[in-house]
Amino acid sequence: MGLQQGDIAPDFVLPSTDKHDISLSDYKGKKNVLIVFFPLDFTPG
Numbered sequence: 001m002g003l004q005q006g007d008i009a010p011d012f013v014l015p016s017t018d019k020h021d022i023s024l025s026d027y028k029g030k031k032n033v034l035i036v037f038f039p040l041d042f043t044p045g
Contacts, residue, residue, distance in 0.1 A: 009035070 003009065013023045027033050 011025045016022045
């Protein structure tokens, strides 16, 4: 099961840099959101 282009992203919660939880739904209808994932970022290789 994966997302396809045009699918609505499921809601999730992540910690912010100032140690507060932020959910995707906090921004629904207010701002555009870009989600970026860097696998193994900042690791040698």
